Amino acid sequence: MKLATLCYVRRAGQTLMVHRIKKANDMHMGKWNGMGGKLEPGETPEECAMREVFEETGLVVRNPLFKGMITFPAFSKEEDWYTFVFVMTEFEGQLIDSPEGTLAWIDNEHLLELNLWEGDRVFIPWLDQPGFFSAKFVYEDYEFVSHDEVFYFRDAEKA
DSSP, X not given: OEEEEEEEEEETTEEEEEEOOSSTTOTTTTOEEOBOOBOOTTOOHHHHHHHHHHHHXXXXXXXXXXXXXXXXXXXXXXXXXXXXXXXXXXXXXXXXOOSSSEEEEEEGGGGXXXXXXXXXXXXXXXXXSSSEEEEXXXXXXXXXXXXXXXXXXXSGGGO
């Protein structure tokens, strides 16, 4: 089992994405992703999210907003991945030459046009919804098969 974060840094109408084209043998090769990575021992999901964003972008983020939890059963080498999803709108600093790929601010209305994992097309719109979600995305040999989701406090009046 792997614990990880997936982070979407946002500014007025745009989301910072990384085009994964730099690392050899990268399972994400050629895809556009948010930032993130595996939790280190003793690290909270929020600490991991802030560390990963800094390492991958050079930006110092504050107050990550928890948006959801995604389970990816047997995603990599038959290991389940449990991923904490965050949105970050408070940040400072200058973008670096990321070790993960090429960074770009993408207009939100064009995010779903990128070469994304198929499941990302499903949950990226949820980032704009109030509250948070829990979902399971099933891939077989890195091909999207299905998903299930449960929303919590989706309606702002119930929050």
